[in-house]
Amino acid sequence: MVNTSALESIAAPSSEGTRGSPVIDIQNLSLTFQTGDGPVHALSDIGLTIDEGDFVSLIGPSGCGKTTLLRVIADLEQPTAGSITVNGVSPEQARLARAYGYVFQAAALYPWRTIAANVALPLEIMGLPRAEQEARIRKNLDLVNLSGFEKKFPWQLSGGMQQRASIARALAVEPRLLLMDEPFGALDEIVRDHLNEQLLQLWAKTRKTVVFVTHSIPEAVFLSTRIVVLCPRPGRIYDVIESDLPRERSLDIRETPEFLKIAHRVREGLRAGHSYDD
Numbered sequence: 001m002v003n004t005s006a007l008e009s010i011a012a013p014s015s016e017g018t019r020g021s022p023v024i025d026i027q028n029l030s031l032t033f034q035t036g037d038g039p040v041h042a043l044s045d046i047g048l049t050i051d052e053g054d055f056v057s058l059i060g061p062s063g064c065g066k067t068t069l070l071r072v073i074a075d076l077e078q079p080t081a082g083s084i085t086v087n088g089v090s091p092e093q094a095r096l097a098r099a100y101g102y103v104f105q106a107a108a109l110y111p112w113r114t115i116a117a118n119v120a121l122p123l124e125i126m127g128l129p130r131a132e133q134e135a136r137i138r139k140n141l142d143l144v145n146l147s148g149f150e151k152k153f154p155w156q157l158s159g160g161m162q163q164r165a166s167i168a169r170a171l172a173v174e175p176r177l178l179l180m181d182e183p184f185g186a187l188d189e190i191v192r193d194h195l196n197e198q199l200l201q202l203w204a205k206t207r208k209t210v211v212f213v214t215h216s217i218p219e220a221v222f223l224s225t226r227i228v229v230l231c232p233r234p235g236r237i238y239d240v241i242e243s244d245l246p247r248e249r250s251l252d253i254r255e256t257p258e259f260l261k262i263a264h265r266v267r268e269g270l271r272a273g274h275s276y277d278d
């Protein structure tokens with residue numbers, strides 16, 4: 001995804017000095033869906049602060065509220081209690097200010113548009129001048145290492161390449177915050193490893209704040225500065241793990257005792273919150 005040679009000289013953000021004002025501040029937040037079968041407590045008493053430059057993974061069993069939490073941050077769902085700010089303002093104001101880019105599990109590219117035209121879509125909606133649109137298309141396709149694929153249609157690209165294109169589209173609005181909902185969940189393990197490594201390089205280069213939903217323990221531990229373990233019924237935070245792994249990481253780190261220790265703690269949290277009746 002990322003042009004690695006161009007990144008070799010780029011240092012990852014250090015764990016010191018990047019802590020600034022919280023990008024996301026969530027206090028006592030709950031969300032109950034009213035359904036025909038009664039209330040569903042999707043989120044209960046969530047408290048979470050995410051700082052500038054953090055890479056935070058939300059992990060937990062199916063139904064624990066990961067996607068709902070991401071959608072609340074994106075102003076796609078409304079909490080029923082508590083408070084949340086994004087970049088210091090309400091999620092609605094943040095959405096209107098295009099504070100975030102959102103990447104879905106399926107690449108969600110328009111099949112009748114070329115890759116360049118897909119990346120251009122939010123820029124067209126913003127009404128940016130044509131030259132600015134083209135500059136951003138070039139820059140962001142280059143960031144995900146898709147230069148040369150501008151004129152291809154999504155179906156001409158592999159699943160991993162399509163997902164890289166959707167990341168380029170999310171980045172094109174130049175958000176401070178990237179919300180990613182299991183972006184690599186449908187890809188095979190080798191492609192996923194590769195994209196994980198490249199996402200980390202992209203994060204180091206762009207210094208975005210990332211909130212990333214995953215079911216995969218190795219993916220969460222490999223990518224994150226913090227791992228939030230959720231458990232279901234009601235959806236709540238079970239554990240928040242601050243990673244002490246160096247920010248600059250390669251896949252080899254997954255064999256180290258430090259990595260395995262964090263993975264073990266995540267697994268314990270998942271086990272404790274898991275119902276085998278599911």
Ligand SMILES: Nc1ncnc2c1ncn2[C@@H]1O[C@H](COP(=O)(O)OP(=O)(O)OP(=O)(O)O)[C@@H](O)[C@H]1O
Nearest residue numbers: 033035040042061062063064065066067068069235
């Ligand atoms: N629009 C909705 N109306 C009613 N219930 C909903 C709605 N959206 C989500 N839920 C319920 O809220 C709970 C949390 O769902 P959510 O999709 O956030 O979980 P998740 O952790 O992302 O699950 P998965 O890993 O399977 O994607 C689930 O019980 C789900 O059925």
